[in-house]
Amino acid sequence: MEYIKRTIETVIKDYTGMFAVTAVTGARQSGKSTTIKKIFGGKYRYFSMDDPGIRAAAAKNPVEFIKGIDGHCIIDEAQYVPDIFSAIKIAVDENPSLKGRFIISGSQQYLLMKSVTESLAGRVGLIDMFPLSAEEVRKAGKYDNYAHVFYDMCLKGGYPAPYLASKKESVEWYESYLRSYVERDVRTLYNIGKLNEFDSFISILAARAGQILNLSSISTDLGTAVNTLKSWITILQASGIIYLLHPYHDNASKRLTKSPKVIFVDTGLLCHLNKLPAKNDLLESRIFGSVFENFCVAETLKFFKNRKGRAELYFLRNQHGLEVDLLIEINKKLVPVEIKSSAKVTIGDAASIEKAAMLYRDMSIDKGYLLNLSGKTGRLSEFAAFAGLDEYFDRILPGMISAIL
Numbered sequence: 001m002e003y004i005k006r007t008i009e010t011v012i013k014d015y016t017g018m019f020a021v022t023a024v025t026g027a028r029q030s031g032k033s034t035t036i037k038k039i040f041g042g043k044y045r046y047f048s049m050d051d052p053g054i055r056a057a058a059a060k061n062p063v064e065f066i067k068g069i070d071g072h073c074i075i076d077e078a079q080y081v082p083d084i085f086s087a088i089k090i091a092v093d094e095n096p097s098l099k100g101r102f103i104i105s106g107s108q109q110y111l112l113m114k115s116v117t118e119s120l121a122g123r124v125g126l127i128d129m130f131p132l133s134a135e136e137v138r139k140a141g142k143y144d145n146y147a148h149v150f151y152d153m154c155l156k157g158g159y160p161a162p163y164l165a166s167k168k169e170s171v172e173w174y175e176s177y178l179r180s181y182v183e184r185d186v187r188t189l190y191n192i193g194k195l196n197e198f199d200s201f202i203s204i205l206a207a208r209a210g211q212i213l214n215l216s217s218i219s220t221d222l223g224t225a226v227n228t229l230k231s232w233i234t235i236l237q238a239s240g241i242i243y244l245l246h247p248y249h250d251n252a253s254k255r256l257t258k259s260p261k262v263i264f265v266d267t268g269l270l271c272h273l274n275k276l277p278a279k280n281d282l283l284e285s286r287i288f289g290s291v292f293e294n295f296c297v298a299e300t301l302k303f304f305k306n307r308k309g310r311a312e313l314y315f316l317r318n319q320h321g322l323e324v325d326l327l328i329e330i331n332k333k334l335v336p337v338e339i340k341s342s343a344k345v346t347i348g349d350a351a352s353i354e355k356a357a358m359l360y361r362d363m364s365i366d367k368g369y370l371l372n373l374s375g376k377t378g379r380l381s382e383f384a385a386f387a388g389l390d391e392y393f394d395r396i397l398p399g400m401i402s403a404i405l
Contacts, residue, residue, distance in 0.1 A: 015125035016100030026129035027240030131158035146389030157268020206273035248314035336368035350384035
């Protein structure tokens with residue numbers, strides 16, 4: 001399969017020079033193993049705990065298994081052999097100055113992180129890896145602009161396999177992915193039981209992407225207890241399927257008590273769940289605006305995470321009716337971003353940015369942005385400018401990164 005260069009390669013290389021152990025987590029099929037082997041395949045031995053023979057040998061005597069590895073190694077899907085983490089700890093403590101000796105990866109973030117924090121705290125660098133980003137797709141393909149990337153990633157997604165396949169194969173891939181995800185990850189590792197209801201729950205979340213999560217309403221629709229739905233949200237987070245965008249609040253402790261918005265990390269999966277197989281279906285859909293907002297938030301998240309940029313993402317909604325789709329908190333500043341799928345913008349579209357700038361003067365809001373599909377840039381008011389996707393990804397976000405690096 002064709003390899004698409006990943007932005008996060010630099011971070012992975014840097015971490016192996018800083019830590020004895022580097023752990024790479026992320027959704028299944030997001031390209032973790034391919035990327036790691038592309039970078040280190042010639043220097044590191046590779047062991048996959050997906051292989052029954054290797055898994056059995058490692059589980060039988062983890063300490064001897066690790067001792068028998070001469071030099072640096074990659075241990076893929078390490079969460080399937082939990083005891084191997086203690087064996088890695090012993091090996092690291094015997095030679096703590098040796099950096100980059102172990103690279104471990106896994107698709108089950110919760111299980112992997114549980115083992116890492118219990119056994120390797122202070123010895124490991126942690127990296128979240130996402131499916132392909134819009135900038136990676138644009139660099140790999142022949143796209144005139146990011147608007148074309150947006151439509152293509154809605155129809156084919158950002159997982160490498162369906163992105164590189166034909167549109168028909170992409171649809172079939174997503175069907176298979178959902179089945180294997182439920183069977184392999186959810187049933188095997190979490191044993192949630194009600195698989196039909198879990199499938200329905202994912203579809204409901206997709207239909208309400210970009211909206212504030214109302215578990216009570218979904219509980220009524222599904223006939224499933226709210227506590228069960230909360231556990232399912234945790235599973236989807238840990239599997240790298242969804243990201244929770246929390247509301248901004250001056251009091252950080254209150255941010256986590258308010259209801260978040262659900263963002264699907266891969267917009268292709270979101271469109272597949274909403275049965276939007278073609279561009280016209282997407283354009284005519286009542287959720288087109290929500291899909292565009294989901295794309296912009298997910299790609300902003302990937303942009304910062306792929307560079308280890310220290311930025312926090314929120315949305316804003318207060319008791320006075322002020323709403324802003326995305327707040328980027330960076331260097332103790334807030335950057336408000338309103339997201340509109342329309343190609344036309346008016347001064348009225350900047351109202352929420354203006355109000356946010358007045359409300360949070362102490363947060364040094366110099367400028368907010370109205371992100372849209374027009375492909376044009378310009379100023380709407382003192383505090384607000386409008387920007388197309390090209391301006392946002394090529395200049396605005398890199399400018400924020402430059403300010404913190």
